[in-house]
Amino acid sequence: MQSKVDCGLVLQYVRKIQLLAMTADFGVDVKPEIEAIVNDACKYFLNTAGDDACTNIRILKNELTYQANLARKTRHEYQNALNYAIALVGLSEV
Template identity: 35%
Template structure:
């Protein structure tokens, strides 16, 4: 079993980014973000080619990094990424 699965992480980060764009357009995407995070975590649990906890850490870390570099003119985009990172559980079982 390897560390994290790059393609898997990118897939879910991309979904959150698309929701962040909708948030910038004024849509309430809170529940969709939370559902996407749950979907990601469930996927991390069942994937057998990589460590679920490493996937969780990589996902949360990528969201946090992306949120930290969002331009100040896009506050809803930043808040969406931050919300997704904060919605990640601290552990995966």
């Protein structure tokens, strides 16, 4: 059986969330958009990746966590936005 782990697609979702998180630094409420992206990603993986859906979702969460840890401590809103996405992805893992 062929693996359906798609790191490229995971990174596309991460980049979308990062771009939104950058706008959070300017006071924009990005939570609804982040929710939509996380929901889209998780639904896509669950519908197309079969047994590898959890792996893709875990990779998404790990990459977001990595990016949040790289962010400067002065970029609170950026980090908050990424942490919000991480929390949403964590709910999808249940």
